[in-house]
Amino acid sequence: MIARFEDAYVHVNASVGEGTEIGICTIVDDTAVIGKYCKIGNFCHIRPGVRILDGADIRDYCYIAQNAVIGERVKIFQYSNIGMGTLIQKDVYIGAKVMITNTNRIAYGRDFEPEITPCVIMRGARIASGAKLKPGVVIGGNALVGMGALVTKDVPACAIVMGVPAKVTGTVPQEERV
Amino acid sequence: MIARFEDAYVHVNASVGEGTEIGICTIVDDTAVIGKYCKIGNFCHIRPGVRILDGADIRDYCYIAQNAVIGERVKIFQYSNIGMGTLIQKDVYIGAKVMITNTNRIAYGRDFEPEITPCVIMRGARIASGAKLKPGVVIGGNALVGMGALVTKDVPACAIVMGVPAKVTGTVPQEERV
Amino acid sequence: MIARFEDAYVHVNASVGEGTEIGICTIVDDTAVIGKYCKIGNFCHIRPGVRILDGADIRDYCYIAQNAVIGERVKIFQYSNIGMGTLIQKDVYIGAKVMITNTNRIAYGRDFEPEITPCVIMRGARIASGAKLKPGVVIGGNALVGMGALVTKDVPACAIVMGVPAKVTGTVPQEERV
Numbered sequence: 053m054i055a056r057f058e059d060a061y062v063h064v065n066a067s068v069g070e071g072t073e074i075g076i077c078t079i080v081d082d083t084a085v086i087g088k089y090c091k092i093g094n095f096c097h098i099r100p101g102v103r104i105l106d107g108a109d110i111r112d113y114c115y116i117a118q119n120a121v122i123g124e125r126v127k128i129f130q131y132s133n134i135g136m137g138t139l140i141q142k143d144v145y146i147g148a149k150v151m152i153t154n155t156n157r158i159a160y161g162r163d164f165e166p167e168i169t170p171c172v173i174m175r176g177a178r179i180a181s182g183a184k185l186k187p188g189v190v191i192g193g194n195a196l197v198g199m200g201a202l203v204t205k206d207v208p209a210c211a212i213v214m215g216v217p218a219k220v221t222g223t224v225p226q227e228e229r230v
Numbered sequence: 231m232i233a234r235f236e237d238a239y240v241h242v243n244a245s246v247g248e249g250t251e252i253g254i255c256t257i258v259d260d261t262a263v264i265g266k267y268c269k270i271g272n273f274c275h276i277r278p279g280v281r282i283l284d285g286a287d288i289r290d291y292c293y294i295a296q297n298a299v300i301g302e303r304v305k306i307f308q309y310s311n312i313g314m315g316t317l318i319q320k321d322v323y324i325g326a327k328v329m330i331t332n333t334n335r336i337a338y339g340r341d342f343e344p345e346i347t348p349c350v351i352m353r354g355a356r357i358a359s360g361a362k363l364k365p366g367v368v369i370g371g372n373a374l375v376g377m378g379a380l381v382t383k384d385v386p387a388c389a390i391v392m393g394v395p396a397k398v399t400g401t402v403p404q405e406e407r408v
Numbered sequence: 409m410i411a412r413f414e415d416a417y418v419h420v421n422a423s424v425g426e427g428t429e430i431g432i433c434t435i436v437d438d439t440a441v442i443g444k445y446c447k448i449g450n451f452c453h454i455r456p457g458v459r460i461l462d463g464a465d466i467r468d469y470c471y472i473a474q475n476a477v478i479g480e481r482v483k484i485f486q487y488s489n490i491g492m493g494t495l496i497q498k499d500v501y502i503g504a505k506v507m508i509t510n511t512n513r514i515a516y517g518r519d520f521e522p523e524i525t526p527c528v529i530m531r532g533a534r535i536a537s538g539a540k541l542k543p544g545v546v547i548g549g550n551a552l553v554g555m556g557a558l559v560t561k562d563v564p565a566c567a568i569v570m571g572v573p574a575k576v577t578g579t580v581p582q583e584e585r586v
Contacts, residue, residue, distance in 0.1 A: 077273075151504060323516035
């Protein structure tokens, strides 16, 4: 652990860029790489192999699992769970209590391998609070996932989806795209 | 930070009333005001400008966002997220993993202002575990919101609502009102 | 608090078995009993009277309420809430953000007793991420509860259930039973 972040637990083999702030009690594991001018909230856990790019803003109680990649300026609100290997492109917004999963078939104690299929969220997509993404789904660029939606299949670019399971209900207007 | 709460992080400009207990690792920010004889659990984060009135009981991992007002004797269970500016009247019960939101239109990176419309929960309402409230909804006095419900519009006083999205399914009996 | 787990808060009257690891900031209360070779993650709270049997693996931010029993080799992922008195048999898998409740009728401030009816989860069941269990439901052995399901009544052994509210959609194949 290094002394630079007084109330956080940052592993000596983690890398933290200039101007980045790390909150109270947050744990940054071995080999995690955090870019410049990021904000990492309190009570977060950043797992090994995670890469967080410049300007990302991650709020309290977020769990970023192994090898996830968080793009530039991505914003993730409190209690969100980002599964192993998730790829989040830049300018994505993720609300509070979002769950991004990665294991399609629960092998626990069984005689087969788990299927790990990470999700991909493309540039400028917005995922509202409490949404859940099934393993392996791809959220297209600028798509909008509604509050509490359960996303069970890929979402096209610029689509609006809502519900349990999520269905396409509209298109993101031109002026709300980045 | 002050020394009175040994394992908590209480800002010197926060105010904490007599007889109030604050749990391990909990963070109380600048200008937050907590009344008398409250219990604040572990791993909570009480943000600036929050007011928590006397006798409130807030359990572990709760996040109370800026300027929320928590009334007297309100009980909030673990992992609940109380959005910015939420107004919760006295004698309200909020279960675990409840999400109260405040941002109606996600502006992130776009060229418009976010719409912040706080929720209001009136006296004696009960919100069961895992319920989600859309921004700006008003929950009437003594209303009951069912487990996991997604509340998308105002709930009348004494109504029982359930489902995704929530619909009125009954009325709270007289003897269950406060 | 004892010194063996440097960054955890383990009560002197808690019991922790040989080879068990306890994560950063985790709180283990008075009279909790944790077996051998368990892993308890970071930011967990293990309440009084809880019993966790040998080889259990509990991840970050889990809240295990009073008197719950967690069987051998049970795996519980992050942010899961295990209600008071829940009984989880061995070899059960519980995903992230699962909510297991225990209070059927919210008495708060009312003139009746709350009904506390703990859930039971039988051997080899798998509960996917984000599922919610109503108080008192029994999940049969080797049953599979789908992601985000709301379980409102008992689930037979080896059944697959999904949806809000959860309905039986199939049977767990022989080779996926333990």
